[in-house]
Amino acid sequence: xxxxxxxLSLVIWLPIFIGILVFATGGDRNAxxxxxxxxxxxxxxxxxxxxxxxxxxxxxxxxxFIEYHAWIERFNVHYHLGVDGISMPLILLNCFITxxxxxAGWQVINNRVSQYMGAxxxxxxxxxxxxxxxxxxxxxxxxxxxxIPMFLIIGVWGGPNRVYAAIKFFLYTLMGSLLMLVAFIxxxxxxxxxxxxxxxxxxxxxxxxxxxxxxxxxxxxxxKVPMWPVHTWLPDAHVEAPTGGSIVLAAILLKLGGYGxxxxxxxxxxxxxxYLSGMMIGLSLIAVVYxxxxxxxxxxxxxxxxxxxxxxxxxxxxxxxxxxxYGIEGAMVQMISHGFISGAMFLCVGVMYDRLHSRQISDxxxxxxKMPIFSVFFMLFAMANAGLPGTSGFVGEFMVIxxxxxxxxxYAFFAATTLIFGAAYTLWMYKRVVxxxxxxxxxxxxxDVTGREILILTILxxxxxxxxxxxxxxxxxxHATVDDLxxxxxxxxx
Amino acid sequence: xxxxxxxxxxxxxxxxxLIMVCVALLAELAVGDKLHYISYLLAQIALFGCxxxxxxxxxPDVVYTFSGMFVDDTLADVLKLVVYITVxxxxxxxxxxxxxRGMFSGEFxxxxxxxxxxxxxxxxxxxxxxxxxxxxxxxxxxxxxVALRRDSVAATEAAMKFFILGALASGFLLYGMSLIYGAxxxxxxxxxxxVIQSGVANPKVLVVGLVFIIAGISFKLSVVPxxxxxxxxxxxxxxxxVLFIGSAPKLAAFGFIMRLLVEGMGGMVADWQGMLIIxxxxxxxxxxxxxxxxxxxxxxxxxxxxSHMGFMLLGIISADSNGYSxxxxxxxxxxxxxxxxxxxxxxxxREEFEVEKLDDFKGLNRRSPWYAFxxxxxxxxxxxxxxxxxxxxxxxxxxAVMGVGYVWLAVVAxxxxxxxxxxxxxxxxxxxxxxxxxxxxxSPHGDVELLISANGMAxxxxxxxxxxxxxxxxxxxxxxx
Numbered sequence: 011x012x013x014x015x016x017x018l019s020l021v022i023w024l025p026i027f028i029g030i031l032v033f034a035t036g037g038d039r040n041a042x043x044x045x046x047x048x049x050x051x052x053x054x055x056x057x058x059x060x061x062x063x064x065x066x067x068x069x070x071x072x073x074x075f076i077e078y079h080a081w082i083e084r085f086n087v088h089y090h091l092g093v094d095g096i097s098m099p100l101i102l103l104n105c106f107i108t109x110x111x112x113x114a115g116w117q118v119i120n121n122r123v124s125q126y127m128g129a130x131x132x133x134x135x136x137x138x139x140x141x142x143x144x145x146x147x148x149x150x151x152x153x154x155x156x157x158i159p160m161f162l163i164i165g166v167w168g169g170p171n172r173v174y175a176a177i178k179f180f181l182y183t184l185m186g187s188l189l190m191l192v193a194f195i196x197x198x199x200x201x202x203x204x205x206x207x208x209x210x211x212x213x214x215x216x217x218x219x220x221x222x223x224x225x226x227x228x229x230x231x232x233x234k235v236p237m238w239p240v241h242t243w244l245p246d247a248h249v250e251a252p253t254g255g256s257i258v259l260a261a262i263l264l265k266l267g268g269y270g271x272x273x274x275x276x277x278x279x280x281x282x283x284x285y286l287s288g289m290m291i292g293l294s295l296i297a298v299v300y301x302x303x304x305x306x307x308x309x310x311x312x313x314x315x316x317x318x319x320x321x322x323x324x325x326x327x328x329x330x331x332x333x334x335x336y337g338i339e340g341a342m343v344q345m346i347s348h349g350f351i352s353g354a355m356f357l358c359v360g361v362m363y364d365r366l367h368s369r370q371i372s373d374x375x376x377x378x379x380k381m382p383i384f385s386v387f388f389m390l391f392a393m394a395n396a397g398l399p400g401t402s403g404f405v406g407e408f409m410v411i412x413x414x415x416x417x418x419x420x421y422a423f424f425a426a427t428t429l430i431f432g433a434a435y436t437l438w439m440y441k442r443v444v445x446x447x448x449x450x451x452x453x454x455x456x457x458d459v460t461g462r463e464i465l466i467l468t469i470l471x472x473x474x475x476x477x478x479x480x481x482x483x484x485x486x487x488x489h490a491t492v493d494d495l496x497x498x499x500x501x502x503x504x
Numbered sequence: 505x506x507x508x509x510x511x512x513x514x515x516x517x518x519x520x521x522l523i524m525v526c527v528a529l530l531a532e533l534a535v536g537d538k539l540h541y542i543s544y545l546l547a548q549i550a551l552f553g554c555x556x557x558x559x560x561x562x563x564p565d566v567v568y569t570f571s572g573m574f575v576d577d578t579l580a581d582v583l584k585l586v587v588y589i590t591v592x593x594x595x596x597x598x599x600x601x602x603x604x605r606g607m608f609s610g611e612f613x614x615x616x617x618x619x620x621x622x623x624x625x626x627x628x629x630x631x632x633x634x635x636x637x638x639x640x641x642x643x644x645x646x647x648x649x650v651a652l653r654r655d656s657v658a659a660t661e662a663a664m665k666f667f668i669l670g671a672l673a674s675g676f677l678l679y680g681m682s683l684i685y686g687a688x689x690x691x692x693x694x695x696x697x698x699v700i701q702s703g704v705a706n707p708k709v710l711v712v713g714l715v716f717i718i719a720g721i722s723f724k725l726s727v728v729p730x731x732x733x734x735x736x737x738x739x740x741x742x743x744x745x746v747l748f749i750g751s752a753p754k755l756a757a758f759g760f761i762m763r764l765l766v767e768g769m770g771g772m773v774a775d776w777q778g779m780l781i782i783x784x785x786x787x788x789x790x791x792x793x794x795x796x797x798x799x800x801x802x803x804x805x806x807x808x809x810x811s812h813m814g815f816m817l818l819g820i821i822s823a824d825s826n827g828y829s830x831x832x833x834x835x836x837x838x839x840x841x842x843x844x845x846x847x848x849x850x851x852x853x854r855e856e857f858e859v860e861k862l863d864d865f866k867g868l869n870r871r872s873p874w875y876a877f878x879x880x881x882x883x884x885x886x887x888x889x890x891x892x893x894x895x896x897x898x899x900x901x902x903x904a905v906m907g908v909g910y911v912w913l914a915v916v917a918x919x920x921x922x923x924x925x926x927x928x929x930x931x932x933x934x935x936x937x938x939x940x941x942x943x944x945x946x947s948p949h950g951d952v953e954l955l956i957s958a959n960g961m962a963x964x965x966x967x968x969x970x971x972x973x974x975x976x977x978x979x980x981x982x983x984x985x
Binding site for chain 2: 173191
């Protein structure tokens with residue numbers, strides 16, 4: 011084991027550094043160089059992240075790979091990094107998605123290529139920072155910093171209504187996080203001058219401030235997840251974002267919200283979490299059922315997948331607030347699996363959009379006749395999105411429903427309706443787009459996926475199937491952490 | 505009669521600067537109109553010399569001189585050093601701009617140096633009269649600078665407004681000081697403190713005096729409801745002068761608050777705290793909301809200044825050394841960001857072309873990705889988004905104000921900084937998302953190019969390593985109080 015080697019720092023700063031190099035390649039004359047550099051950087055970042063898994067001690071519940079340095083003495087802020095069974099899989103997911111995003115934009119992006127590629131690499135590093143920060147201010151810096159590249163990605167390379175979507179995305183998320191900052195400062199003052207998240211976990215707090223802090227955190231994380239009713243930025247952002255932006259948004263940025271609940275809300279204010287769990291479960295079920303119905307009527311494929319994301323993320327928040335091991339682990343599995351599936355779904359839509367420049371379901375029909383290989387992949391991901399057993403989509407949902415049934419039959423009942431609605435909206439869309447007679451001369455002109463696209467789709471398909479059949483390597487690393495979290499939750503902090 | 509020469513050592517920088525201003529004026533006469541660069545160089549040399557003197561003579565001790573009218577402590581040293589640097593950067597940014605507009609004359613530099621001298625006196629004053637003297641020296645120089653371009657109608661109008669309202673504010677301030685003098689029988693800040701603490705002064709007179717003083721300060725600091733002059737002056741005055749008005753004098757105003765409110769009237773915290781809360785909240789509300797409606801970049805930045813000053817007051821409201829050092833940090837950071845933003849506006853302006861509209865930033869990323877990126881840093885820093893230094897400025901004042909229990913004030917502040925984020929984002933949007941309206945190449949002077957890049961990087965680097973600057977502010981504040 012590489013004791014004392016700053017592995018986490020490397021995982022954070024390597025992509026950022028290479029991202030800056032990519033920016034430095036300058037204008038579109040050097041586009042080739044920018045692309046290859048970005049690809050090399052993202053693959054390298056994935057490689058350096060692998061020891062995080064390989065050397066992870068899954069028996070230990072505490073933080074691993076810890077780095078601790080003084081940073082801002084004035085406020086007792088430290089450069090404090092570490093991962094546990096919750097954050098480590100998310101870092102791997104992020105490092106895994108970034109190369110795919112780079113490849114996905116390979117031929118599609120012809121405009122300011124170095125800025126596009128650089129922004130994704132920088133964001134990848136920043137997101138790794140969010141997942142591994144153990145200091146509230148460090149966390150907050152990464153958390154907010156991740157907004158800037160995404161804002162530019164949506165705004166510069168997005169669709170026609172991109173400006174509205176980018177600003178809405180930024181302000182919505184900023185609103186939530188500013189109140190979280192107030193909560194952090196409150197905790198700093200109460201704890202006698204510490205910004206350490208682990209100190210906050212131990213800090214006793216009366217119920218009233220706990221509830222206020224919970225609400226401040228809730229706003230920050232609910233916007234990110236996003237939960238009903240603060241989800242409205244997501245369909246806009248997704249629809250307007252370029253394909254790579256949509257993939258990162260769905261696969262990675264939404265997970266920041268879920269991660270926030272596990273790292274902050276539950277352990278710092280456990281009593282308020284218990285106290286308000288009814289509300290949280292209610293909001294989650296509304297997301298699952300109501301947003302599922304909303305997805306059914308969408309005419310735009312990206313919007314449909316965006317709403318389906320909100321609905322699936324409802325499962326995640328539902329799992330958290332059931333307070334049992336199945337629920338939390340199921341929610342974690344759901345987060346990772348949603349990262350693969352939603353990324354793949356957006357990629358599939360992107361593949362079609364690149365050819366036809368339309369996202370309207372009505373413009374398609376009979377795609378299977380022209381793009382048979384693509385249709386196979388698309389079907390696999392559509393099935394996974396619907397939660398078919400054998401795919402990763404099933405595992406998480408099944409675990410959460412099992413957890414819900416232990417708590418209350420009706421929770422499980424409403425949650426399980428997603429298996430029907432999810433299948434309905436996904437497969438109905440699939441049917442209208444892929445099957446039937448060739449709908450128009452444009453569809454007639456479609457060409458099947460290229461080798462580059464097959465490569466990404468194969469990688470994602472393998473991940474979806476592997477997790478669906480054998481999720482143990484994932485659940486194994488988080489057992490100890492989740493058990494520890496549950497033990498912590500059962501102790502009152504009043 | 506026995507005449508004792510006062511200890512001149514604490515005032516060496518002021519004396520040196522005064523001599524240098526006189527030299528600059530004479531040199532201007534001697535070399536005539538053609539060699540204005542002499543004045544520019546002399547001004548830079550004067551500032552460098554002052555910095556050298558202040559830096560080498562700086563001690564942690566508090567030294568009074570001129571019978572207690574003048575004080576030299578760490579607060580004065582640090583603030584003065586920041587003022588020198590600010591004025592020096594301002595001169596680099598603006599010399600090209602003023603030369604293109606026929607303002608590049610000896611008077612311009614003499615006025616700048618006189619204003620700087622005024623600020624230094626304000627910062628080091630420990631007597632109501634010295635405070636007022638410094639303030640007027642600063643204000644009169646500024647009025648003249650705004651009016652310097654006398655063939656411009658907008659500038660003349662701005663100067664007129666600035667002068668009339670400024671004179672009114674000075675009147676307020678003077679009246680307040682006279683009331684304080686009436687109640688305490690003292691002009692010395694230290695003596696006023698003693699009398700107020702002993703409780704013999706008539707509290708009613710004191711409070712009325714305090715109201716007038718706060719009104720006067722609020723005008724100079726440009727906080728609501730004494731902000732009316734700010735948008736008009738920012739819009740009308742030449743950009744270089746706006747940069748000057750918006751940067752260094754805020755440092756002096758902070759020094760003024762520290763001397764008069766905190767040191768002199770520290771015994772009346774409960775009274776001025778309440779007043780400042782109202783001013784701060786109003787500034788944040790009005791400043792941020794009004795900025796949204798602006799289409800002129802300078803007017804928008806004027807309202808942004810107003811909201812920033814409201815934010816800065818939060819630290820003063822906390823009324824402890826933690827809060828004061830947070831406010832000082834805020835002011836210093838604000839000055840760094842203002843220098844950069846206006847520096848960029850001047851850089852994009854050309855001969856016969858002023859950057860006035862927000863739309864002049866359209867498509868900057870196409871024209872120059874590097875300048876667009878630097879402007880982006882300034883905008884996110886003004887909005888308080890990490891990893892820029894503006895975030896730590898907000899963090900420290902919020903921490904200070906929450907530390908003394910005003911959680912609601914912090915919540916109001918963050919909500920309005922969310923509103924503020926919108927109009928800074930709009931500039932980023934114009935630069936990155938829109939197509940350029942002109943494709944005239946941007947060709948700044950080498951020194952400006954270098955300095956503005958350094959300025960942009962400072963916003964980022966201080967955003968990653970803010971400790972040194974924070975520690976400096978703590979050092980400055982902890983000594984005198």
